[in-house]
Amino acid sequence: MAQSTVQKPKLAYDADPAAAHGGATPYEAYARLDVLHTLQQPRSTVDAEMSFIITTQVMELLFDLVRHEWTLTQQALRADDLPAARAALRRGALTQDVLNSSWDLLATLSPVEFSAFRPLLGEASGFQSSAYLLLEFLLGNKSERLLEMYGGAPEVRKQLTAALHGPSLYDEVLALLARRGLLSEPAAPGTERYRPSEAVQAAWRTVYTDPAHADLVELAEALLDTAERVTRWRQRHYSSVKRTMGAKSGTAGSSGLAWLKAATEQDVFPELWTVRGEL
Structure with a gap:
């Protein structure tokens, strides 16, 4: 042979x-x-600066991983594949847990240590992270004004512009509810922050009270797992900044602590929270 x-x-x-x-x-x-x-x-020559740099870089990589999982969630929702959507959300939530734990490394930074190298950051600020801004846009927390800071980075601005005008993660969820007959056809994705809707709250009330929508209840709970971790991230960010620099202005001129505190009070997927008072 x-x-x-x-x-x-x-x-x-x-x-x-x-x-x-x-x-x-x-x-x-x-x-x-x-x-x-x-x-x-x-x-x-401040020893703590190495921890600050590495933790920041790890956070940026994890932002990319969360975005990857949320993008897969969107694709699964468009395909009406709820098991795949929940699986991606679950993986994303585990990544969020690691992200939130990473603040423990920065909590070791004393105000004196941070102040020793902070001037060397210049105008650099975590607020300028395009990877994190993409996550905020995916959550429906959109603002076209924020694109102005990326005027010198056309490719980054192009990516952010696409996310600004594209559907958020919640937009895909609401489109699914519309296909299930629980909502009227949703409007095209907007470029402003998502505003709560009584119609959406009523749809979630039906989901939670009608046994025929058990799969959507599982999706809603997975979304809440994601939302809760976003709030934890914002709270950890706020407390970390408060611990290391108090009420000083942010390095890029932001209001620092006040801005971060306001962010902790913004619910993600708001109707999933408010409907709980009716169940």
Whole structure:
């Protein structure tokens, strides 16, 4: 019997992994560790600055992972695949837990330590994080005014503009309720912060009181898991800033503590909270 001439594709590292990746192992090459471990460049001699930089970078990576899961949730909702939507929300919630726990690292930063290197941040502020702003837009907390700070970054602004004009996560949920006959056809996605609706609250009341909508109850509870973790994030952010810098103005000129405190009082998916008083 003649042997097959089909050969198994040869991977670049089959012969010599170290040579194929410039001396790195396949693991290091896959995770781009040669780049990752060069991104921590403190600007001061304050020991605590390294913790500040690494924690901030980890948060940014986790923002991307949360956005990935919420985007998958949107896709599943559009396909009426509620199990897949709940699974993505659950993975996203676990990522949010890690995000919220990351504030513990910054809680070790004393006011004296932070003040020692804070001037070196210049106009840099976490408020300028485009990855986090994308999450806020996905939650329906939209504001076109916030795009102004990205005038010098056209690709970032393009991505944020698409999210601003596109459907939020909650928009996709409400579209699902409309397809189920629980809401009239929703309006096109807006570019302003979502405002609560009595019609939406009535729809959720029907969902929770009609056994025929048990799958939507499970979705609603998964959404609340997400919303609760967003509130925890905002609360941890507020308390962390209060602990390290008190009521000083933010590095980018924001109102700092006052702005953060106001954010903690904004409910995500508001009707899912208010309807509970009627059940």
